[in-house]
Structures are given as structure tokens and as C-alpha cells.
Amino acid sequence: MKTKVFTIILCMYLLSCTEKITIEDVLHTDSNEYWQFYTGQYYGPSYIKFHKNNTSNNVSIEDGKFINRNPAKWSISKDSILTWDINKFDIVEYNDKVVILYNQCKDGFDGKIVSGFIYLVKGTIDNVRREPGYYGYKRELHPEKYRKQ
DSSP, X not given: OHHHHHHHHHHHHHHHHSOOOOHHHHHBOOTTEEEEEEXXXXXXXXXXXXXXXXXXXXXXXXTXXXXXXXXXXXXXXXXXXXXETTEEXXXXXXXXXXXXXXXXXXXXXXXOEEEEEEEEEEEETTBOOOOHXXXXXXXXXXGGGGSOO
């Protein structure tokens, strides 16, 4: 009985000592890393670097190098809201490879409320991912592959 109690206490102690990685640590990109922005409405390539000084850059990849564009500030509140430039996103889930955000805003064309999930997927300059539009164009070019059988 004493061994069981000791084992349970030891397990609780070890589990409480594991350090959870913060969203800030996850978002920071090393020199060869980027986040690729995926959403259901946007088809163009969008690569982002988040820096430790709470700035970010949209980047393009040219000749195997990052070209910084559009600097912006970012921060995260205690209730898991990412403020990024003028936008605010709820942080739904994250790990060191993927961040899921939720956004709700007014559409610039007709003023309707638009909402949806945004996926940031980490990549490296050595292994550039396909842009979001690739998958939409693939379906348009080969609709027969997606028909129900």
C-alpha cells in the first residue's frame, strides 16, 4: 500500500514538473524557419516570421533566401488572444509544428461578419511547402479525382 501511494505521489510530482512550452516560444522562428498561412479564403503564398522582439515579417522566398516585407508588431494576452498588427485572433490550439487560430471580422467588400479558422504550419527554407492555392487549382484541373464513386 505504501509503495502504491509513493508511486502515485512520485508520478504526480513528475507530471507537475514538466514544462509546458508557451505559444510565444512556439511562434518564434529560427533563421531558417517560417510559418505558412493557410485559410479557406486566401490562395496566395504567405510566409511569416515571428521574431523574439515581438515583431513579425511577411516574407517571400527568393533564391533560397528570405526577403522581409511588411513588418508588424504582435503580442499575446493572458486569455490567449494573438494581436497581430491590427488583427486579433483566438488561439485555439498549438504545438511546435502547427498553430490553429480563429478569426472573426467584417468583410471589406460588404461589411458582413466573416469568421473562420487559420492554420499556421511551420516549414523550413530547405523544405518549402506548397502554397494554399495549389490544392484549389489541383481540384479545378482534375475534378474527376474528387467525385464520389
